[in-house]
Amino acid sequence: MDDAGLVKLLQPEGWALLQALPPYDERLAMPIAERLQKEGLDPALVAAALTQSRLRAKAHAKLGEFAEDMLFTVAGLEQATRLEVAAHHARRYRDAGCTYVADLTCGLGADALALAGVGLRVLATDVDETTAALATVNLRAFPEVQVRMADGTALDLAAEGVDGVYADPARRTGSGRRVFDPSAYGPPLDAVLATRDVVPALGLKLGPGLAHRDLPVDAEAQWVSSDGEVVELGLWFGPLAPDGPGRTALVLRDGAAHTLRADPDGDDDAPPVGPVGGYLYEPDGAVIRAGLVGTVAHRVRGRLIDPTIAYVTSDALADRTAWHPLATAYRVLDDLPFGLKRLRSYLRERGVGRLTIKKRGTAVVPETLRRQLDLRGPAEGTVVLTRVAGQQRVLVVEPV
Known part of the structure; x- marks a missing residue:
């Protein structure tokens, strides 16, 4: 969907159409489009509304009922944090005593939504104009969130007065190919890591495939799975990692959370090997x-x-x-x-x-x-x- 289609959706007629559409059903999409166009509606508006209806249906798996009142892009939805995981992110900042968090790469706003949901003020930025506009729409119900179109790594964090920083660097090219080199992330990983010199409470969401050798030595590196699917690697610094650096796993299953850290007397690197038992x-x-x-x-x-x-x-x-x-x-x-x-x-x-x-x-x-x-x-x-x-x-x- 192009920017023109999104602009049409944000007009009163477009928003009313989107909200009036029935739950998305692929089999009914074409008949609905034909009927609406016969009624005189702009074909571009109809296409945009049906695309958003489809994306909202897909977003339910990540964002639940919040998806019904949000706007999406395909790429933005792909990178958006699952609400259950974002809630764990937000609680880290709250429990660390943070009150004002800068989300340097807010995307469509899922993490900013969770941060605001636990009572934190949020400065949410994104370099892409369309993405920032959609985040503004998606976060309109949260007055404690300010959205800006800006390069988050260029912010004067001290002057902004934030006491926590969060980032989810883009790890795909414009054509959709995955990026594995941290220096090619958007923004580059080193640029985000540098912010902890100003604000020690830094958290990052990265792809779970990052090699152990590339982990910063001062980070708690936490791999997260949700109902059996590994969804991210979180890097947490300073007060966001109260138990100190190390590797941990967060397993979210059936509405409960379980964290595993290496046992002090366990041998994690070289467990014994032997025959199959019972x-x-x-x-x-x-x-x-x-x-x-x-x-x-x-x-x-x-x-x-x-x-x-x-x-x-x-x-x-x-x-x-x-x-x-x-x-x-x-x-x-x-x-x-x-x-x-x-x-x-x-x-x-x-x-x-x-x-x-x-x-x-x-x-x-x-x-x-x-x-x-x-x-x-x-x-x-x-x-x-x-x-x-x-x-x-x-x-x-x-x-x-």
Whole structure:
């Protein structure tokens, strides 16, 4: 959608049309467009309204009911922080005693919305004129937020009087390609990190793939997963990291939050390796990214099945509080060498017609394997394709 379409939407007629549209349904979009144009509405306005309706429907997964009163761009929605995660960001600033936060890269305003929601004043900036305009619309209900079109890294933070800084640098090019070099972020990572010389309470949202070697030594680096999906890496400095520098994982699942930090007496870098026991634990993705698989192994008194694979095994099932929800536990029913014919015969003998295939450390494509197995029967099963002591194995498991 172009800027002209957005301008039309912000006019009284456009806003009324957008608010009057029914919940978005792809099958009904074309008939609705044709009907509205027959009624004399501007085709460009109709297209803009339907595009926003579609984006609002998609935004529900991130922003819930707030999405119903916001405007979006495709790129802006892609980078917008999930409201549940943004709320955790905001509480860090509140708990650190901050009162006035500069959001240097506000985008469409999701994090600024959460910051204002916990009672903080916010100065929200974005270098893009259209994005800043949409943020102004999206944050109109929060008088404690001021939106400016500006380069946030050029602000005189001391003169502004802010006591906290937040940034979510753009990590895609204009064509949508991902950017992996921190110096090519928008703004560059070093430019944002420099602001902590003026305001020590600095927080950043980055992609979860940033290498451990690139982490600032004075940061708490926290990988975050939401209902099983790793969504970001947060870097927190100064009073925003009350427990000091280090690597942590925040697992958000079923409305609850669980944080894992390395156990003081655990060996996170070199957990023991040994044979498959009676139970298998699959650590959450945030735990794996944070390099805390060894902490899980220590907690469940377990070991790795292979030095290069993030599966933990134990002979006895550990207390649930030691692993849930930081990992998913399975009971191991069988351990087989990998082979298509052998696996097909094994599953058919047991009448398995519906199969969950998990994999790690193997090039097998689950969808292809499922077709090759050609399973039939009323039973359900779960298999884990992985390496054990360097050999390809199939672990037949059931969830605990």
